[in-house]
Amino acid sequence: MLGPTRYTYTEIIAITAHFRDKLGQGGYGSVYKGVVLPGNVHLAVKMLNGNSNCNGEDFINEVSTIGRIHHVNVVRLVGFCSEEMTRALVYEYMPRGSLDKYIFSSEKSFSWDKLNEIALGIARGINYLHQGCEMQILHFDLKPHNILLDDNFVPKVADFGLAKLYPRDKSFVPVSAARGTVGYIAPEMISRSFGVISSKSDVYSFGMLLLEMAGGRKNADPNAANSSQAYYPSRVYRQLTRQETCEISSEIVDMHELEKKLCIVGLWCIQMRSCDRPTMSEVIEMLEGGTDNLQVPPRPFFCDDEEFIEVEPYHPSSDLTAISEEEQEASEDDDDDSIRLFRNYQ
Structure with missing residues (x-):
């Protein structure tokens, strides 16, 4: 052992x-x-x-x-x-296979209570990799396909691979270590203008995973009838903030409390700048609590064509995600190009 x-x-x-x-x-x-x-x-x-x-x-x-x-x-x-x-x-061996075949199924496989339970289990597994080991383990490829289920549908983070072990005193991760899957990759993986690569990069991927669990569909749908329906995070944000038409807004009334929780937590996790995202331990607290104290986060820039607006971070930045003043000044010069690049990449 x-x-x-x-x-x-x-x-x-x-x-x-x-x-x-x-x-x-x-x-x-x-x-x-x-x-x-x-x-x-x-x-x-x-x-x-x-x-x-x-x-x-x-x-x-x-x-x-x-x-x-x-x-x-x-x-x-x-x-x-x-x-x-x-x-x-x-x-x-995980006999139930991967999470994707259940959440993307045409038939609803899990109740909202079970989905919330699975989301909590995934969050606890990721937080353990980040905080529970002598060396922090960064996954860099979190997605439904890499979440496996045992006989009792207990979720387990899988494929956390090699060459992603980093001492806790390292403030950031070298760009050469980054990897991932399109649709789940954090923006700082594409440009340092959004922050440094760190455990917060896993938080972004987890947020995308949460939104897919809540929506029962992939976040990006190239076959959607119009652009407002093609990107689920954008659509659900407008639902939560009542910025859609009355017909769409009426869906908010029917949104299950746990569905709303998964969406709000997911939107916090996919904030563009790494310093604006919660840590995985804070994500666990949000998933364990109710929706009464959860506030809808600031609008991510991809929700419309308006320019990106600076927002207050969810919590004070830790050493892991700290950016020096020189890096920050340099990154601000490239913000517009970075946003365009990230949009095209996603």
């Missing part, structure tokens, strides 16, 4: 029955279902692509660190393989 088990490649072949049952494939490799005897323990084996950034020793060191993490809302890494150019990660 002190760390993950090291497997040989021959053992990986045996566990996966010669890679017979493929569960999925992503940018970092393919995932196969496996079984370990005795005990008939089911596992998920992720074979990493050969273009891994770290060498063998770095891989083993980082895997050993991640393998000691135990949290109910984080998928447990139980083993690994590192032989020459072969890299594999062995995780506990």
Whole structure:
């Protein structure tokens, strides 16, 4: 229990029955279902692509660190393989699959109470990666596909990968470490004008995930009839602030209290500047509380064509998201170009 088990490649072949049952494939490799005897323990084996950034020793060191993490809302890494150019990660198997197939289903899979419970579990898992370990672990690729569910639909943050371990005393993360998926990437990943890359970048991605859970649809819909319906965060903001037509505004009356909570918290999380977003611990407090004390956040610039307006941060900036005066002055010169770039990228 002190760390993950090291497997040989021959053992990986045996566990996966010669890679017979493929569960999925992503940018970092393919995932196969496996079984370990005795005990008939089911596992998920992720074979990493050969273009891994770290060498063998770095891989083993980082895997050993991640393998000691135990949290109910984080998928447990139980083993690994590192032989020459072969890299594999062995995780506990999640029988219910990923969250995306439930929230994007044509039929409503979960009640609002269950959705709120799942959102809280995800938030607690992310907060543990940020605050509960000796080294903070930044995910950089939070999305419904990377949230797995166990037999009881308990959510677990998955695919938190490698090369994202940072000492707590580091004030920011190098740009070269950033990654992500279009639609969930924080704006500071595109331009430092919005702030530094940090744990707040995960907060942004989580906010997008929350809005998709509330809407039961992807945030961006290229097939929508008009632009006001194409981007869900923009639409829900107008609903919450009663800026739509009377017909749309009437939907606010029918909005479930927990749906409203998920939307408001999600909109706080996707504020453009990292310093305006809550921390994950503050997100947990908001999700645990009611909606009476939740205020709709300032309008994100993407809601219309008006220029971006400076807003007061949700809370005082921490060292993790602090920006020097020189950086701030330099970034302000590039704000207009950055906003256009981010809009095009999203």
